[in-house]
Amino acid sequence: QVQPVESGGGVVQPGGSLRLSCAASGFTFSSYGVHWVRQAPGKGLEWVAFIRYDGTNKYYADSVKGRFTISRDNSKNTVYLQMNSLRAEDTSVYYCTAGWGLDYWGQGTLVTVSS
């Protein structure tokens, strides 16, 4: 079963940094492009970033461009989201999804930006 597993969420102060990880469970990540999508409490879905299966291309939402960096290590079957200069409005559940079309979703990890 294709199941991404996120980790690394927590509470961080405004201006701080956090790195999220997404590990592959039951499948080989290197075959899939990977997205990060977030959902603020009680709100809808917002696409954040995408990385191609081989890491050659990366795309970002305007709201995170210059602050967030997506990367991957296929030897470790893991994708990362480095989040810097965090703001209160970045508070969300962050989902990792595998596949260009957002085929397979993890359970999400909660990031809270608060002083």
Place this chain on the structure above:
Amino acid sequence: IVMTQTPLSSPVTLGQPTSISCRSSQSLVHSDGNTYLSWLQQRPGQPPRLLIYKISNRFSGVPDRFSGSGAGTDFTLKISRVEAEDVGVYYCMQGTQSWTFGQGTKVEIK
């Protein structure tokens, strides 16, 4: 590209059909000829799940009571006979130019 869903709330009777509309601010036809319009379901307390991709293709394991249609800028998700497990929020999503979601439509039982 802005995705606009209607209605935002849809109370339905068990066993009855329902449909959700999604309109994009520009055509979703990609230069490769495909139209990257998907539908996702998010049950209460659960992560989203892909239902339909490229307008009308059901993803693995999705019941055939779910169907998608449309072209260009106007798309529809239909549930032929609503079951209790269909309660949740439904999102359309475009992947033709970056990725954007609609606001979501809440389906609930009357």
